Amino acid sequence: MSVPMLLTPLEAQTLDEDMENCAAYVDAAAAIVHNNYASNELLDEQIQSASVCKPILRTFNVRLQSPLAEEEQLALTGDAKALGEWQLGRSVTLQRVDDLNWHTTVLLHACRRLQYRYFVYVQDALGHKQIRRWETSFKPRQLGPCADDCSEQLPDNFGVVSAGAETQVHRGWLTQEAVVQLKFNGEKMFQVHDIEQFDPQHIQLKVVPVEATTGLQVEVSKQRYGSSQLQQQPAHGVNYTKSDVVIFHITLPLTGGRQSFRLECYSLQNELIGSARLSTEQLQGSEGLLQLAIKSEKEPEVVIARLRLPYVVVQPYNLSSLDFRNTYAHYWPKSWPNLDVGHRGNGKSYIADAPEERENTIASFLSAHHYLADMIELDVHLTADGIPVIYHDFGLRTARQGKVIERAEQLEYVLIKDVSYEQLKRLRIFAVIEGKVVEYPSHNAEPRAEHRIFPRLVEVLEQLPRSLGIDVEIKWPQGKEGGGVEAEQTIDKNFFADRVLQTVIGHGCGRPLIFSSFDADMCTMLRFKQNLFPVMFLTMGQTKKWQPFSDLRTRTFAAAINNAQAFELAGTAPHAEDFLGEEGAQMLEQARAQGQIAVIWGDDCNSKERVKYFTDIGATATCYDRTNLYINKDKQRAFFNSTALLAEFEAQCPV
Secondary structure (H helix, E strand, O other): OOOOOOOOOOOOOOOOOOOOOHHHHHHHHHHHHHHHOOOOOOOOHHHHOHHHOOEEEEEEEEEOOOOOOOOEEEEEEEOOHHHOOOOHHHOEEOEEOOOOEEEEEEEEEOOOOEEEEEEEEEEOOOOOEEEEEEEOOOOOEEEOOOOOOOOOOOOEEOOEOOOOOOOOEEEOOOOOEEEEEEEEOOOOOEEEOOOOOOOOOOEEEEEEEOOOOOOOEEEEEEOOOOOOOOEEOOOOOEEEOOOOOEEEEEEEEOOOOOOEEEEEEEOOOOOEEEEEEEEHHHOOOOEEEEEEEEEEOOOOOOEEEEEEEEEEEEOOOOOOOOOOOOOOOOOOOOOOOOEEEEEOOOOOOOOOOOOOOOOOOHHHHHHHHHOOOOEEEEEEEEOOOOOEEEOOOOEEEEOOOOOOOOOHHHOEEEEHHHOOHHHHHHOOEEEEEOOEEEEEOOOOOOOOHHHOOOOEHHHHHHHOOOOOEEEEEEOOOOEEOOOOEOOOOOOOHHHHHHHHHHHHHHHOOOOOEEEEEOOHHHHHHHHHHOOOOOEEEEOOOOOOOOOOEOOHHHOOHHHHHHHHHHOOOOEEEOEHHHHOOOOHHHHHHHHHHOOOEEEEEOHHHOOHHHHHHHHHOOOOEEEEOOHHHHOOOOOOOOOOOOHHHHHHOHHHOOO
């Protein structure tokens, strides 16, 4: 399966065309201020008179904390047409004054109160802009109206929206470029032919483009606590040894054609030992495994080692419009309390002593809401015809109509990705509980709509109250440490992510919503495809309950924190088992120190005492079964059941 890509550069505009009628403009300005800033009950006196509502050059000066790279430019965009109305293609480029200072003037109307943001971009050979970094404060900058004499305002500091505020700058979302990640994230990746010539325990790695291309950039993350951010490569590569996680992050213009690279391997003495060639033509689909031959630098025909190198390709999302107007990707205020999250609604149901409502149904979600859960967690799959549906497992036990089932061996297992939504609704549903086969109503056999299994994601988003937050877990099968995978997956990963994003952006705005996944690459995709919703990395950590996954990033809480920092995720969703010891509170403090949230989940959360314990040690939220049994009985209301809080999420929705 493939994802279509839309390559349509937007025409630049520099004149504010809103103002053919001055009086109408004043009314519009007043409406904008009223809608976006409720605290500004009255406009400045200058706005009251249409006589001052005339075009005037407004000055924008900004100072950087460090110089830009040679090909980088600084631009601004805002809510006026002359500022591009938050659109990348119509933004205003500033002029370089010196290494740190940039400047421009824009013809704007004096009566207008403006919102704007700065960002750093690179322009590829065809003129398409890539967003390298942008200001991500929750509220944009403001520029007030002025009278005839608009004195020059003080210089802005890039990333600092107001005096005393923290710097808030993050990477942009993909627009006309893709990302390729080469992942040193497993064990036994090298097959060495001669340990004397090539020792994978003592090497330095570097990825070098064969030809320079405008807009092409190679960065690297060596994942270590507090220093996992993507950065430029050292001259002789980054140190690598077994059990290290090193991710090469390659940004490629979509119009760049075939690109070739050389993976260089250096000794610790900075001597080039050998190298391997790879090209974008070898990348089949959204993810895969490259088989590379590392050849000696001294004897180019001699293979000194072979490498099995996994990769992932992140394509831009283009099914909905995204802009600079706002972002909630890191919006989780420190003032929020520990939240209660209903696991699959009001808890697991294919077990003994299950709740009345089946898990992952609208009825179960509403039950959790009734018992004052702040959020619910749900699990999303894609059917064969591309419909996002809610169900936990990758497949289900079923049997043909009319067949009498007495033993589990008589059941067949069907993967959700192999059947259409209409077929899924007709399937009989079975579970094996304490050795006994139990049949449940199929979707079509359940007369109560809210209790039907396999609700579509769009139905859930439309029917749940906005005061109930949602953790949307994207289900993607993982490779196991001992070999094999959780389940087969043949749907393209970019296509999967895009279909879920299209549904959430179209129907899930205006409410607290966060994405999560056990798949580190799916988290990376969701992070770089959009700028509206936060993403957290869901992990099992060091557990005795299941076989570990093959990706080293999933093995420990520390590794999860590092990966979240590397790709600017909101945080992690670690397994409760990791935090039952004496160091639980200290571990959570390590996440907070990196500005990350940590939503704890697992069966070890399922008691009143454990819910209180995880709250006490500093979990951002606790995800557990049976909200009706374990939630604090003194709780008066769900946290998001607040008009003021919900108003903060309204700006997510398209204008």
